[in-house]
Amino acid sequence: MTPSDIIELLKQNHASSVVSAAAEGPYPHAVIKAEELKTIAAFLKTQPRLRFDLLRCISAIDWPAKNNIELAYDLISTSLGHAFAVKVVLDRADPQVESLSAVWPAAEWHEREAFDLMGVVFLHHPDLRRILMPEDWPGHPLRKDYQDIVEYRGLKFNP
Amino acid sequence: MKEIELQYRHPPDLLHDGEIPSDIRTEELVLNMGPQHPSTHGVLRVILQTDGELVLKATPYLGYLHRCAEKIAEKVTYRQFTPYTDRLDYLAAMNNNLGFALAVEKLGGIETPPRADYLRVIFAELNRIASHLMATGSYGLDMGAFTPLIYCFREREWVMDLFEAASGARLTYSYITIGGVREDLPEGWVGRCREFLDYFEPKITEYNNLLSFNHIFINRTGNVGICPPELAVAYGLTGPCVRGSGLPWDLRKATPYCRYNEFDFDIPVGRGENGAVGDCWDRYFVRVQEMVQSVRIIRQALDKLADGPVQVKVPRMVKLPAGEVYCEVENPRGQLGFHLVSDGGTSPYRLKIRGPSFCNLSVLPVLAPNCLLADIAALLGSIDIVMGEVDR
């Protein structure tokens, strides 16, 4: 299915959840409301014409200028071969969204990474803790306003 | 909404025939397979809870090789980031370069000349051969067969010599850049490449005789770490891991890039010839068969190679229009993805790298329970991780 068909199908079934969509361009995607994420995810996975069973990537993008954090979920279907992306916009001060690890277990580690590096809290995640940084690291490094620390556990960095 | 039912077959319970008598007191042991360990393929820490030799739980701890590639990408320009992509999965540097170059070109609307595309395919497939040689050789080493490793490295030396002649480096090439490849091939390179392919093809049969069909090896890896295809796809496994489970999913056939649709090759899948479908042996053997297919592709690409420019004119300071793109390529270890967000400047606004080994490793805590301690090494070797990609 082409991206516009996918967006059409999405709008037919969940018109209220779709905030905006872009079918043309290098990155066809649909922006949906954060509260409806899990429903949309289940729909994308189980709908027989869509069948997005492989969650490829969850990217967290920090926009301090717009005061929000975007999460992009890239999906592809191993049976039907089409690809699509779904984006969610979260408030930068308190980014929270439902975890999708019950829908795609691949999301577990991607969400842990988004939490670790960007600070997005995923509700009902089975094991939300830092994955790449040490457990007691302060701050979320990939944020645009992240200040690098000078001392960690007795080791001093000379900037 | 229905929860996923993860039903997969456990390997036969070898230690406990029936009930353990209630008067035997056993204790669990917490074992640290630390960052430094011969068979964790890099700096990976796994905490194992074992009951004797039986593993009850495995928890991986990552981050020992985290080098902040994504943060660095926001500071350097697009051309300056190519060497950083080399160091992600350092055993398949050409493929990483290709992924990044394709992402930048997709967002920038840059089209590469045909000779550059065929050269890209040749080098990507040569690097796939080198990476799989390393994977199969070190897997033999994990299983205790020291000799196949040296044989695989001997072949790898030849590939490295070819790479060094073309790009100047043996491991991190930065050869495939934005707009094409960095420079044209030296004289006689095509002849040497064909010589290598003729020399290499019979070697694969010999590796099979020595290692793949060795009964001891089959006993060690068959029926170990069985990963059914639904579980594989659910956990985001790609590459030989998911193809070893029986699913013929290959990005070069599903969403072809870089003229891969012009080549004729098969996708090897695991068929459960020596155990269940999706066990360690299947994942290993898929890699061996992929080397054969890579040789096929390289031969076709060498035939298609015609004279022409190897790069399109791209300004020295690459500036991409505002927007984003997600571009994936089929690496030897799975699908490497670059989510590139640009705000119109000279460096990426955000570059998220989807490392295949990161996703492949997430299945370890699921497959490890009910394995024996010696099987953890088999499992890690068959998933074939490179920590550079896991931690970035």
Next chain:
Amino acid sequence: MYTYERPKVEYKGLSRIIVGLATKWGPIGIPLLLRFAWGVFFAALVFVVAFVWLVQRLINPLLPWFVRDLVVVVGLLAFVCVVAIIGIWGERKVSGRIQSRLGPMRTGAWHGWAQSLADGLKFVQKEDLIPRDADKPLFRLAPYVALVPAFCAYLAIPFGVGWVFRDSDVGLLFVLAMLAIEVLGVIMAGWASNSKWSLYGAMREGCQLVSYEIPMGLSLLAAVVSVGTLSLTELGRIQDGGWWSWLLFQNPFLFLAFFTYYIASLASCKRSPFDLPEGESELVAGFHTEYSGFRFVMFFFAEYAGMFAVSALATIIFLGGWNSPIPGLASPLWFVLKSTFLVWVQMWVRWTLPRIRIDQVMHACVKYLLPFTLLLFVGSSLWQLYDNPDHPLFEGFGAVLRFGLGCLGLLLLGLFFAGAAYGFYNRNRLVGQMVRKHLPGA
């Protein structure tokens, strides 16, 4: 800036004397020794020969036995050390050639023959590390418990008629018992290292070694039953009629017993494919992970001494010991040659096969090897019952079978040489050849 300062070590007692002498005379002595290496070697040879001749001439045969014992023990100790040194060098050369590379080539001009010596010197001067929470007495004791029994096994092994330290009626039993004590050393080492990984190695070791002692002993018993004595000298003497009189070819059960003994002895020596206790890829080095320096050398020596000892046992019992294939030319050199051949096959197997998992190892022992060796034992005993002049028909059949087995043995030897010739003539084509074509300048 952070600099590393090596902790100052104070030596006490005998170590102090040795270290003092080494630091004082070492920088002068070692280069001199290397410069005149050949001279030193020949001088040592001449000295040894002169000493032996002198001892023989001057010592009255009625002199106390302990002089003779002392000389023989020193000789055996030297032999075991030489076996270990040559074994380590040989292993590295053999593994190199199998893996399409050369092995040591530099230390000592000719194919790196001095590599083991250099490694020994390196190990001796290493820092003595004992893990902080290790069980110190056991940690220190374990290498000796592993090495000394391996050496003691040589006390009962005859190298020829009369070339034995103590010729005992139960020599075979003694050797097997000595080889079995090594298990204690290994378990002590694994426990005392205070490391869970070493403990795993030790536990696997305990299972494996002890269970494979049984098929080993049973296969040897099959041969003992056919001869009727446990004395190793007697077992060797019986096979002095040429290669058709070797116990290997007497009996189809004995023929198979040789192979089961060989496999069980591989497991008993912790050699690949049974080297899970020291499984390098999983346990770093298994039970001897925490050992460094000279303590590690002792474990290493124990392994090679054990390898040669079990091969020696196989040689005496199945392959005719010190007797030559053609009757009459018996000599200890044949014994050493045959044992070395079996050790070489052990190395060959090690570098070819992967490692078997511990539960598969136990499975193979208890479910396959043990019943099979029991069968061989019973078969060999029954064979003895019928293979005598009271049963002329069976005796005739037995003679024909022996002849057939002898021919089979010749055939196997011929195949071995044919394979070697094939490999030699096609050495540029096969896997394992050293490829240099693609290198610049080739």
